[in-house]
Amino acid sequence: MKNPDEKGAAPPGVNARRRFLQGLALAGGAGAAHAAFGAWGGSTLSDAFADFFQQHYQRMTEAEISEAITRIERKAKRRYGVDIQCDTTPAQQGVVFGYAINVSKCRGYRDCVHACVRENNLSRDTQYIRVIEMDRDSTDLRHGDHYYDHEQVPLDGKYYLPMQCMHCDNPPCVKACPVEATWTEPDGIVVVDYDWCIGCRYCMTACPYQARHFNWGSPALPPEEINTATHYLGNRPRPAGVVEKCHFCVQRTRKGRQPACQEACPTGARIFGNLLDPDSEIRYVLANKAIFRLKEDLGTEPKFWYFRDK
Amino acid sequence: MLLLIVLLAGCWSAAGAAGPPPATSGTSTAATGSDWDWSGFSGLDDAPVTDRSGRGGKSTGLPVAPKIGETAVPDFDAPARKTYALFRGMPSFDVIPSQRDPGMHPCSNCHQWVLSDPRPRKLKQPHDNFELQHGLHGKGKFWCFTCHELSGKGGLKTLEGEKLEFADAYVLCSQCHVDQARDWVYGAHGKRVSGWQDKRQVLNCTACHYQHRPALKTRTPEPGPRVRMGLGRPPHWVEKDKRPEADRVTRAAWKTEAVPDEKTGLETRPEGRRDSLVENGDDEKS
Amino acid sequence: MTSEAVKPSLRGFLVDSLGHLVRGRLMYWAWLVLLLGLIALGGWHYTLQLREGLVVTNMTNQVSWGFYISNFTFLVGVAAAAVMLVVPAYIFHRKDLKDVVLMGDTMAIAAVTMAILFVVVDLGRPDRFWHLIPFIGRFNFPQSMLAWDVIVLNGYLLLNFGISFYIVFNHYRGREPSESRYFPWVLLAIFWAISIHTVTAFLYSANSARPYWHNALLAPRFIASAFASGPALMAIGLQVIRGISDYPIRQSVINHLALVAAIALQVTLFFLLADLFTDFYNEGEHAASARYLFFGLDGHSGLTPWIWTAVVLLTTAMLILMIHPLRKHPVYMNIAFVLTIVGVWIEKGMGLVIPAFVPTPIGEIYEYSPSLTEIMVSVGIWAFGLLLFTMLAKAALPVQCRFLREKNRRAGTERNPDSDPAVEPD
Known part of the structure; x- marks a missing residue:
């Protein structure tokens, strides 16, 4: 992994611009296509053409998927000058992921937020995780502070409530999507096919947790901070104009690793695991702790629990 | 005078045996077994760094004491240890030991020469920065030797006098903090550092809680969300x-x-x- | 126009229609140039949006639908209001309405087209529009209410276009359209008109995450306000057509529409009152959006002046239309129509869409107001709709005029429409 503190010799922004200009020159005759598809992440005419006709992820043959992946990697190279590896690791058998957060332990540092931003190649104006500073005596989200900016946290009389995609078992966003660009995978992860989404944002109105984020413009992604280990349904660089969301770090968790937010949490407030494994930590939490879920009354069956020590 | 010479000799031998320089945890980049950069994990908070330059080994000859309130750095290279069975039928897992502070460890570096004074008192150099703020301890009920053992290589001991390695500090904690220990053993407390599917590896208590003052301190949060590019804060x-x-x-x-x-x-x-x-x-x- | 030889072929019909489009007075051309200019302006701003993405709008993740969807909502209402002419004309055989029902269909076509365009410009990836085409793309039917909306809107467009075309083409050929052929379609179109409302309202009320929308009154409220704004817009359109052409539109038609608008306004305001009572008698968190809209929330009240303006406009319009002498007065009546249109545009547009996002389901407040780009693109779409209406009317009117005149002559009852004593329905 890159050390984000490393400073290059030249300001990378200059490099990025130069790379862009070189890419533009290379594209040559496809300049027209550039102008038309630029903001949508297209590149050469042939790639733009292939992108346009690319099928839904679940409908593609293996050959088509590998072609699409080659294109994704080529686009990332052209656009960011970075060699990424995009895989399509499928869900493991007998695994459904769940998450539990110890509200007593969360101290509002937002380390998870920024680990997620780096791991998942988020546009630097997007954060999948929202930590809400709440009054001790209230569970009313409306009176929480999303933008707390104190010198020191935690503050007396406050507790901190991290929110992200709850990966509902009955997800209203999946129901809402008119083109089935978002669906629940066998391991319970609600994913988005960024190459199929039409950007209508109906899923965003349907989500009770404000978990979905739209790429209003082209993602602002510093090339030198790109995480190159990516997944088709996960953290590969996204085009503009599509919706994205937390995917439980599908590129990591399907290989047995922890999601980046769990790894970054310095207080151990985050517990991730397989809900189908009776010996997993999350099952212990669900069986032995006083747990609650947010907006449970809406019937979305989130696979994301909260609990307190006392 | 004799005492001072003995003391200095002990320190020199300690310095020779120590090997690597004291791990200043802020810059440590131990191979972690996970990709997360542990360099930022030196503690839960930006602990005040005690200026130790005035009493480093060479000028005064005294060992380097750990910084106050600084938590131990997990040592991911250390071999797996057998976990103490705290609860009947508990799941098996590995506890990641902490990196040793070579200046102060083992205690026998000094205490094979210097007798320790068991009487509760105001501590002096080099122990003066161990200010106990640990529940009962802070109120004077307990003393260093409630938990510390000086014989042999030194280390810890349970209330019943059973000797423990520093790596097994959790046993000591679990004597009083049974609820936390149960949660820790079963996974509702503490920090799992292995993947969700691998053999479970968890951090020791002291990786997060500074043992002499276990309450977590405050810290500056990372920056909050933005509305989106092109727009400001709401x-x-x-x-x-x-x-x-x-x-x-x-x-x-x-x-x-x-x-x-x-x-x-x-x-x-x-x-x-x-x-x-x-x-x-x-x-x-x- | 009547001197033209009737060419009964489809090709002749199309050629003649095009011929009507390029013949017109100076005012007609000035009107076209104005509309084309506005369309060009909107189009230019839309290319800007295509190039940069929706970042040029003021929408955010907090308020993810804005001015575009507000206009869409209003226009769906207008589109369905044609049914208020169709039902009396075909079911109750009101002859005066049957003569103008075609204009209602034309307006519906223009309104639905605008509504669809407003959705298209709201898409982040309009290039992937084909994903919405059933079988070719991947259509999430029947789960997604948006998929339903795509079907009902496009179906309504086709239905209206088909029926209008059939009738006009038959009139062009100088014969009465066969009622047994088109009546089933008219019947379908009536239900379809109600359904585009209902489905669009369900699109919103399906979101249990957003209490402001998530209530059963939304669809009825929708229909009520649409039956106020649609007839008002249509009445104004018909009067304009009457003013600039010799199409026989009787005052009884306008009066009928005024009456419909009056009743619909009463129901609308009653529903509004019912909503406000339910929200505020025992005010809970579910009422936060309504509080934001009507009174402001935590010091944010960007929409408050707008909604109270709408309430005042609608109340005034309702009072004018309820008082018989005023309703029949040509000036006051038209004032009431304009007040209704503006009032419903606020109330069913921004007033319906934006507050559902403020506060967000997790309690954030972001105050939205449209950006210049959004306004310009919307102006362009409105201009396009007016242009479409103008062209369709321009092509169909001569055919209709000639047909009606000849029919009346055949019946030996040719009358001057303007001097015709209006048939008062109420």
């Missing part, structure tokens, strides 16, 4: 902002005072975000 944020009027970031300010970030080339504010795609969009496109 009015909601401005209103809750308690800083002086002049420092407040208003939406209008976002639109006028963009500065390009050296690193990313993006225009950022103090809170870091680019202002407009229209003028500065070239880098992002294709």
